[in-house]
Amino acid sequence: MPDRLNIIYFVCHDLGKQLGCYGAEIDTPNLNRFAAEGVKFNRAYTNAVACSPSRGCVMTGQYSHTNGLMGLVNRGWSLPVERRTIVDELNDVGYETLNCGIQHERNRREDNRYQVVKESRHVEVAVGDAISYLEDHQGSDRPFYLNI
Numbered sequence: 001m002p003d004r005l006n007i008i009y010f011v012c013h014d015l016g017k018q019l020g021c022y023g024a025e026i027d028t029p030n031l032n033r034f035a036a037e038g039v040k041f042n043r044a045y046t047n048a049v050a051c052s053p054s055r056g057c058v059m060t061g062q063y064s065h066t067n068g069l070m071g072l073v074n075r076g077w078s079l080p081v082e083r084r085t086i087v088d089e090l091n092d093v094g095y096e097t098l099n100c101g102i103q104h105e106r107n108r109r110e111d112n113r114y115q116v117v118k119e120s121r122h123v124e125v126a127v128g129d130a131i132s133y134l135e136d137h138q139g140s141d142r143p144f145y146l147n148i
Helices: 029-036 051-059 087-092 123-137
Strands: 005-009 095-100 116-119 144-147
Touching: 051 087, 087 095, 087 144, 095 123, 116 123, 123 144
Parallel strands: 005 144, 095 116, 095 144
Antiparallel strands: none
C-alpha cells in the first residue's frame, strides 16, 4: 500500500472562528497548536448554515438539496443510507475509520459505516477516546480517518 496520510477531522458545534488560531482573543492553546501542526482552513465556507446539512455536505461533497440532508437529524432528517460518504470511500481503500463523540449525519450511527464508533455526548470522553486510539495506533502502517 503506498504511503497515505492519516486524517483527523475535528468538528466543533457552533464554534465558528472563535479560536486564538483565527485571531480571536480567546485562550485556546491546544487547538492553536493543533492548527499550527496540521492544516488550518482560512477560506472554507459551508454550503448550509445548520449543523446536520453542513456536515452532510462535507461528508458527501454534495449540496444538501442533492445529498438529501436538508434539516437537522434531531428533527427527523437523515442522510439517506444509500448515499456514499468519505467514510465509504476511505473504507474502500483500506483506511481504518473511527468516530469519537457524536455525529449528526444519520439517525442511526451504524448507517455511517465507521469501523469503530466511540460515542459520547461529553467532550472530555470523546477527546479521551480519540487520544487512546491515537496512542494505540502508533507504529501501525494502516492509515486512519478519525472524525471527532
